Amino acid sequence: MFTIAKDTGWSEEFIIWRLPMARALQYYHCSLQAANLWTLEPPTEETLQALAPDELIGLIDRMVDDSDDDDG
DSSP: OHHHHHHHOOOHHHHHHTSOHHHHHHHHHHHHHHTTOOOSOOOOHHHHHHHSOHHHHHHHHHHHHHHHHHHO
């Protein structure tokens, strides 16, 4: 909340009671990124591979292709 208040000049009351939570979170992330304080590392090819190996991606692709055949 402090980061949003500092960057926007909005009051604490406005941020807590009137600003939608999704928008507040977006402003917070934008502030972090603008200050080069981003807390998440961009995914690398190795990270993506660990999360979804080629075998899993191939299985998903085949499932999607099979369901397309049912539509026709």
